[in-house]
Amino acid sequence: MFIQDKVPLQAYSTMKLGGQAAYLSEVNDRQEIPELVAWASERQLPIIMIGGGSNIVWRDEGFNGLILVNKLTGVESYELDDQTTFVTASGGENWDKLVAQTVSMGLSGLELLSLIPGTAGGAPVQNIGAYGCQLSDILATIEAYDLSVRQFVTLRASECEFGYRTSRFKTSDRNRFLISKITLQLGKKPANNDTYHSLDTYLQANNITERTPGNIREAVMTIRSQKLPDPAYVANCGSFFANPIIDKDYSVQLLEAYPRLASWPSKFMWDLDDGRVKIAAGALLEHEGFKGFHDPETGMATWDNQALVLVNEHAKSTADLLKFKQKITDAIAAKFNIVLEQEPELLP
Ligand SMILES: Cc1cc2nc3c(=O)[nH]c(=O)nc-3n(C[C@H](O)[C@H](O)[C@H](O)COP(=O)(O)OP(=O)(O)OC[C@H]3O[C@@H](n4cnc5c(N)ncnc54)[C@H](O)[C@@H]3O)c2cc1C
Structure with a gap:
């Protein structure tokens, strides 16, 4: 110690x-x-x-x-039957290394979550997601040290209160559980995923018809590398704002008032089957000129290829970042009457 x-x-x-x-x-x-x-x-x-x-x-x-x-490392797998393999990873395992390992084992389930930075233990906290897949789709259990009872406990996925980019680890039980292991339930056959617009376009353009986990991982890695900055070289936390969830009626009003939103090259809206829709925060930012926007006052910027990513170019403090964030959220609220939620956690 x-x-x-x-x-x-x-x-x-x-x-x-x-x-x-x-x-x-x-x-x-x-x-x-x-x-x-x-x-x-x-x-x-x-x-x-x-x-x-x-x-x-x-x-x-x-x-x-x-x-x-x-920094806990170690990966184990257990074959349940000819359909399913359980993979247990220690919390400090690098997430993308884990995805690569499972894909090379011929397992499906993690390929759409390729190239997300961070660790296996960090992944359940905001229920990481990309291209229509989220961790809760494949997570079986979590082992964590529960600070309230001072012992290791096992939680089933159904006990983690997962939602869109959220879980009990980020809300009601923030800082209570120290996640030491996660266990994933992966398939032995390629998942028949409905994929995202940008992924489908890439697969078609490159004549990739076989949706094997390996092919999907390659495609996701290529698309992500073109759109997102590598945090090893550019200071950023990925998407800084979550995609807002709004009433469907309001989305219709928005599109009438600002038709340019509908012609955003990526998909603008996803139906949630409960009278609400999730809309692309990036489209709102781009509409207001926040793509590749450099702010000399705070030393912050938005990324050239993805407006949702806030980049620290030469900010001196977190206060600078928060001032920049405020400029964006104020502009979006004034124009669209939508309050953007911050995705990375402000700690402590
Ligand atoms: C370029 C870029 C792209 C990204 N793309 C995506 C994306 O596509 N989808 C997505 O969902 N996220 C994305 N992210 C966000 C981020 O990578 C994920 O949220 C990731 O899971 C964070 O893992 P981490 O280990 O870095 O956690 P940290 O940043 O270290 O911690 C995040 C939170 O989790 C808690 N935490 C971390 N580990 C543990 C543990 N073992 N036990 C208990 N609590 C813990 C921390 O206290 C903190 O509250 C992206 C980030 C970047 C920089």
């Missing part, structure tokens, strides 16, 4: 901003978790567990507590 003090948090967020943590420790062994919890408890310090920092914005004030960086 090695605990560092006064640790700058910029290195623990792909947005590269924020103050410092009073204490931080990397967790390399599952049994260190109860020991570190006891250490923090003796000092009455709060705990936050993180993974790759790809969905975190740290406040400038920093964190007067103990941050645990999940």
Whole structure:
């Protein structure tokens, strides 16, 4: 158990901003978790567990507590029958490495979630999703250290309160569970996925007719690399705003008032079968000129190929980022009467 003090948090967020943590420790062994919890408890310090920092914005004030960086590794698989294989990954496993591994095993289920940064343990927190697939579609169970009872527990997916980019780990039970393992239920036959417009277009343009997990992964990786910045080189947290969910009637009014929204090259609207629709936040931002928009005042920008991605070009603080965010959310609210929700978590 090695605990560092006064640790700058910029290195623990792909947005590269924020103050410092009073204490931080990397967790390399599952049994260190109860020991570190006891250490923090003796000092009455709060705990936050993180993974790759790809969905975190740290406040400038920093964190007067103990941050645990999940570095637990290990992947195991268990063949249930000729249809299904369960794959268990430790929380610190790199997510995309895990996807690559399962695809190379010929398993289907994770291919649409290729190239999402972060860790296996971070994935359930916002129920990661892309191209119409979300983690909750294939997650079986989670093993976590429950701080309220001070023991490891197993939760079934149905107990995680998953929703669109959300779960109990982000809402009602924020910072209660330290996720040590996840178990996924994967298929042995290619999934018959309804895919997204951009993916279908790519597959057709490249004459790819066989939707094997390998082909889908290749396609997703190519499309994502063209659209999204690599956080290893460009400071960002992926999509900064979630796609808003609005009443269908209001979406009709929007399209009448702003017909340009309908001609957005990607899909603008998805029916949710409950009288509501999910609309593309990126289309709203582009409509208001926020694609490839560079703001000299804050040192922030929106990405040239995807307006939803906020990029830290030379911001000095999280306050700069929040000021930039406000400029965008104010403009979108004034024009469309829609309040954009932030996707990365502002911590603590
Ligand atoms: C370029 C880019 C593209 C992205 N694309 C997508 C996308 O397509 N879809 C999508 O859904 N997301 C996307 N993201 C967001 C991000 O990659 C995911 O949310 C990812 O799952 C975060 O994992 P992480 O390990 O980095 O978590 P972190 O950023 O370290 O943490 C995120 C939250 O989870 C908590 N947490 C992390 N690990 C644990 C654990 N083991 N136990 C308990 N709590 C934990 C943290 O406390 C924090 O609240 C993208 C990000 C980037 C930079």
